[in-house]
Amino acid sequence: MLTTAKTLSPGTKISPPLSARLMPYALLAPAFVVTLFIVFFPMVQAVYTSFFDLILWKPNASRFVGFGNYIKLFGDKVFWISLGHTALWIGLTVPLQMALGLVTALLLNREFPWRGLARAMIIIPWALPSVVIALMWRWIYDPNTGVLNDILIYLSVVQQAVPWLADPDLALYAIIATLTWQGFPFFAVMILAGLQGIPKSQYEAASIDGASSWRQFLHITLPGIAPVLGTAGLLRVIWVANSMDVIFVMTGGGPGYATHTLPLYAFVKARQNLDFGYGTSIAVTFTILLGAVVALYLVRTMREVER
Amino acid sequence: MTKPSTLRRIMTTDLPVLLIVLFAMGPFAWIILTSLTPSRVLDATGVSLSPSGWSLDNYARLLRQTSFLGNMLDSLIIAGGTVVLGLVVSVTAAYAFSRFRFAGRKLFMLQFLLINMFPVVLLILPLFMVMRKAGILDTHFGLILANSTVAIPFAVWMLTSYIGAIPKSLDEAAMIDGCSRLTALRRVVLPLTMPGIISTGIYIFITAWNEYLYALTLGGRNVRPVTVAIQTLIGEYQIEWGLLAAGAVVGAMPATLLFLIVQRRLIGGLTQGAVKG
Numbered sequence: 001m002l003t004t005a006k007t008l009s010p011g012t013k014i015s016p017p018l019s020a021r022l023m024p025y026a027l028l029a030p031a032f033v034v035t036l037f038i039v040f041f042p043m044v045q046a047v048y049t050s051f052f053d054l055i056l057w058k059p060n061a062s063r064f065v066g067f068g069n070y071i072k073l074f075g076d077k078v079f080w081i082s083l084g085h086t087a088l089w090i091g092l093t094v095p096l097q098m099a100l101g102l103v104t105a106l107l108l109n110r111e112f113p114w115r116g117l118a119r120a121m122i123i124i125p126w127a128l129p130s131v132v133i134a135l136m137w138r139w140i141y142d143p144n145t146g147v148l149n150d151i152l153i154y155l156s157v158v159q160q161a162v163p164w165l166a167d168p169d170l171a172l173y174a175i176i177a178t179l180t181w182q183g184f185p186f187f188a189v190m191i192l193a194g195l196q197g198i199p200k201s202q203y204e205a206a207s208i209d210g211a212s213s214w215r216q217f218l219h220i221t222l223p224g225i226a227p228v229l230g231t232a233g234l235l236r237v238i239w240v241a242n243s244m245d246v247i248f249v250m251t252g253g254g255p256g257y258a259t260h261t262l263p264l265y266a267f268v269k270a271r272q273n274l275d276f277g278y279g280t281s282i283a284v285t286f287t288i289l290l291g292a293v294v295a296l297y298l299v300r301t302m303r304e305v306e307r
Numbered sequence: 308m309t310k311p312s313t314l315r316r317i318m319t320t321d322l323p324v325l326l327i328v329l330f331a332m333g334p335f336a337w338i339i340l341t342s343l344t345p346s347r348v349l350d351a352t353g354v355s356l357s358p359s360g361w362s363l364d365n366y367a368r369l370l371r372q373t374s375f376l377g378n379m380l381d382s383l384i385i386a387g388g389t390v391v392l393g394l395v396v397s398v399t400a401a402y403a404f405s406r407f408r409f410a411g412r413k414l415f416m417l418q419f420l421l422i423n424m425f426p427v428v429l430l431i432l433p434l435f436m437v438m439r440k441a442g443i444l445d446t447h448f449g450l451i452l453a454n455s456t457v458a459i460p461f462a463v464w465m466l467t468s469y470i471g472a473i474p475k476s477l478d479e480a481a482m483i484d485g486c487s488r489l490t491a492l493r494r495v496v497l498p499l500t501m502p503g504i505i506s507t508g509i510y511i512f513i514t515a516w517n518e519y520l521y522a523l524t525l526g527g528r529n530v531r532p533v534t535v536a537i538q539t540l541i542g543e544y545q546i547e548w549g550l551l552a553a554g555a556v557v558g559a560m561p562a563t564l565l566f567l568i569v570q571r572r573l574i575g576g577l578t579q580g581a582v583k584g
Contacts, residue, residue, distance in 0.1 A: 031400035046433040119570075131519045267432075
């Protein structure tokens with residue numbers, strides 16, 4: 001059987017019949033054709049639209065403006081505000097999720113009786129619809145009847161109710177806290193799987209040599225989970241950057257522009273003003289900016305596939 | 308283990324884990340409590356913490372006053388349709404990736420990975436324009452297609468790794484016994500991959516059920532999935548938190564239960580790729 005397989009493999013001199021060589025392409029065709037229509041065609045359409053001045057409810061007034069929308073973007077104050085927020089949004093949310101996820105994973109990796117139950121309960125935030133998460137936290141943050149203010153006033157942390165989502169200086173951070181809550185289980189689960197891949201013998205050897213648990217963490221645990229942290233971190237940067245449903249439901253980008261991020265700005269522009277030309281140009285710009293991170297992730301993953 | 312070490316374990320492990328569990332569960336538990344508190348009580352004294360103040364009043368109103376069951380049906384059709392479309396086109400693609408080495412293989416794989424990274428906002432605007440022209444805006448079919456932008460690349464990658472885990476020699480043996488490629492796929496590979504296919508399908512279902520932005524933009528009037536329906540429970544003048552909470556609990560329940568049922572296997576599949584690196 002081994003020899004049959006060898007003669008059939010494309011590396012040898014006898015090449016397989018045409019039908020066999022076309023087989024993989026035929027198998028790929030359905031998925032490829034569907035994605036062509038629902039992803040690549042719309043994407044080309046998006047780039048194309050971004051060169052037009054197109055307001056959806058007056059399609060006859062549509063005209064080609066070349067890079068006009070992009071030039072307008074550079075002078076748009078809201079664009080720069082949103083870009084800043086996007087950086088802050090990613091820069092705070094992902095490390096917070098990762099840190100909390102790491103602590104959770106380290107705890108869940110220990111032996112205790114209700115470990116399975118704890119793990120199942122901790123991933124609840126991951127399973128909930130983002131609309132539910134957003135509304136739930138709006139209820140918790142509510143300045144009049146929200147439970148967070150009740151607790152904080154009871155503990156005398158604050159003297160009077162804080163309008164978490166209505167205060168322009170606080171709103172973005174309040175949403176970042178929500179996103180951290182939503183995303184930390186993902187990290188916990190990923191890191192936990194990484195931890196379980198580290199051989200126990202390494203820890204045993206280290207403790208025989210008298211290494212403190214802190215040194216064990218530094219020299220065994222961290223290097224052991226570094227690949228997971230890298231991959232999960234990159235994935236989350238992309239995911240958090242793209243995610244705007246929670247912000248949209250919690251504040252809609254307000255108060256003012258206090259919680260605008262780039263994807264949200266593009267969405268709001270197109271949805272409320274029906275300004276699809278300008279909206280798509282923001283979306284395209286955002287995609288190009290995110291492209292650097294995506295490229296990093298793709299290189300990393302494809303290297304694995306090569307094995 | 309001796310007694311003092313049990314105490315130590317409780318202080319250093321059980322207690323911190325309990326805190327994290329409370330943090331993770333707290334908000335959802337709070338919304339459940341809110342949904343169990345009748346609106347009158349909610350307005351007067353706030354969320355009722357004791358079972359004596361609970362009632363299913365909000366749930367009864369949800370079913371009576373709103374079209375929530377119809378919305379659940381919309382969500383079910385869309386999520387189910389996405390699972391079917393996503394799996395059917397992805398299974399053969401995944402088989403091709405894991406069994407053949409052909410020109411352009413890496414490029415095609417890269418393409419599917421790339422799609423998964425596209426910002427929703429980049430797709431949602433042109434999809435709206437395209438679907439408006441095609442006349443499938445606000446239909447189940449339109450939303451199934453939209454959700455497939457996420458489901459197909461995900462399914463292709465997951466299934467490639469699941470099928471890759473099944474020894475090639477099995478389909479080769481079947482082919483020597485006279486099966487064609489496709490028969491070998493159907494008779495040998497598919498049954499063995501079934502657990503993987505099912506968990507991939509369930510994950511697609513959960514994602515499509517929970518999806519909000521496509522549903523809001525490309526649907527919303529005739530076809531209104533639960534995620535959009537929950538948001539419309541916010542009244543015009545003031546928010547009815549009790550009713551909203553009941554809607555949130557009912558709407559979140561199917562996906563959450565599924566997630567809990569399959570979490571172990573699912574997480575195994577999801578983390579595999581990351582851990583291998």
